[in-house]
Amino acid sequence: MNLMESWIFFVLLRVVGLDIGTALMFHNMESVTNVMEYEILAKERLPKMIYDYYASGAEDQWTLQENRNAFSKILFRPRILVDVSNIDTTTSVLGYKISMPIMVAPTAMQKMAHPEGECATARATSAAGTIMTLSSWGTSSVEEVASTGPGIRFFQLYVYKDRNVVMQLVKRAERAGFKAIALTVDTPRLGRREADIKNRFVLPPNLSLKNFEGLDLGKIDKTDDSGLASYVAGQVDQSLSWKDVKWLQTITHLPILLKGVLTAEDV
Numbered sequence: 019m020n021l022m023e024s025w026i027f028f029v030l031l032r033v034v035g036l037d038i039g040t041a042l043m044f045h046n047m048e049s050v051t052n053v054m055e056y057e058i059l060a061k062e063r064l065p066k067m068i069y070d071y072y073a074s075g076a077e078d079q080w081t082l083q084e085n086r087n088a089f090s091k092i093l094f095r096p097r098i099l100v101d102v103s104n105i106d107t108t109t110s111v112l113g114y115k116i117s118m119p120i121m122v123a124p125t126a127m128q129k130m131a132h133p134e135g136e137c138a139t140a141r142a143t144s145a146a147g148t149i150m151t152l153s154s155w156g157t158s159s160v161e162e163v164a165s166t167g168p169g170i171r172f173f174q175l176y177v178y179k180d181r182n183v184v185m186q187l188v189k190r191a192e193r194a195g196f197k198a199i200a201l202t203v204d205t206p207r208l209g210r211r212e213a214d215i216k217n218r219f220v221l222p223p224n225l226s227l228k229n230f231e232g233l234d235l236g237k238i239d240k241t242d243d244s245g246l247a248s249y250v251a252g253q254v255d256q257s258l259s260w261k262d263v264k265w266l267q268t269i270t271h272l273p274i275l276l277k278g279v280l281t282a283e284d285v
């Protein structure tokens with residue numbers, strides 16, 4: 019595995035619910051034989067506050083454990099004596115052809131782990147022939163990610179109380195060539211991330227939430243508990259409902275995906 023492949027693999031793991039921090043920049047890939055090793059390596063290399071942010075879930079981490087269990091129960095039923103000398107794993111999402119039925123999920127603040135952060139993920143995702151969804155809370159902006167080169171990209175959106183902020187952000191994502199808006203619908207309140215509270219989590223001062231920098235909302239700083247929890251409570255709109263999805267449709271021509279649908283009833 020080269021560095022790029024390893025990086026994308028790490029991000030893909032996030033997709034399947036294995037939250038593994040990373041410190042790939044420091045590591046000699048040759049000695050890694052199992053992806054779970056990245057978690058150990060990351061723990062050795064990343065400052066505790068950062069490692070814990072990537073590695074931990076909310077409250078008793080019950081859902082994190084449930085997710086791992088659920089994914090571990092998905093089994094393949096390999097059929098025998100089928101000619102597999104040529105295989106085709108391509109599929110399509112919203113009409114875009116991708117190389118495999120796996121995409122890169124939005125994960126926030128990637129530059130805490132690597133100076134190239136989301137831009138490296140964007141290049142790796144393109145090289146792998148699949149779709150990246152950039153987090154609203156990237157430490158690289160929509161424009162920076164777009165400038166890394168061609169690639170199909172979606173933009174994950176948190177709806178802030180200030181709808182002007184949302185409007186500007188959606189327009190910028192459109193202009194930067196993003197192909198869909200993935201609206202997060204399961205975070206009216208942030209889960210109680212206890213490790214972040216213990217660590218008094220803040221975004222390191224040399225980083226910012228690049229998409230919000232010009233709007234004076236780019237910093238996650240000093241706090242009595244978790245800086246992220248305070249930030250979310252202050253900015254993210256807890257009143258978000260179906261009428262806001264309709265509103266979003268009036269301000270963008272991009273397809274809107276709902277991220278975080280948790281019940282069949284809501285589907």
Ligand SMILES: *[C@@H]1O[C@H](CO)[C@@H](O)[C@H](O)[C@H]1NC(C)=O
Binds near residue numbers: 129134222
């Ligand atoms: C931010 O500062 C930390 C600590 O000095 C450093 O390790 C990291 O590479 C810096 N990140 C960026 C993106 O410049």
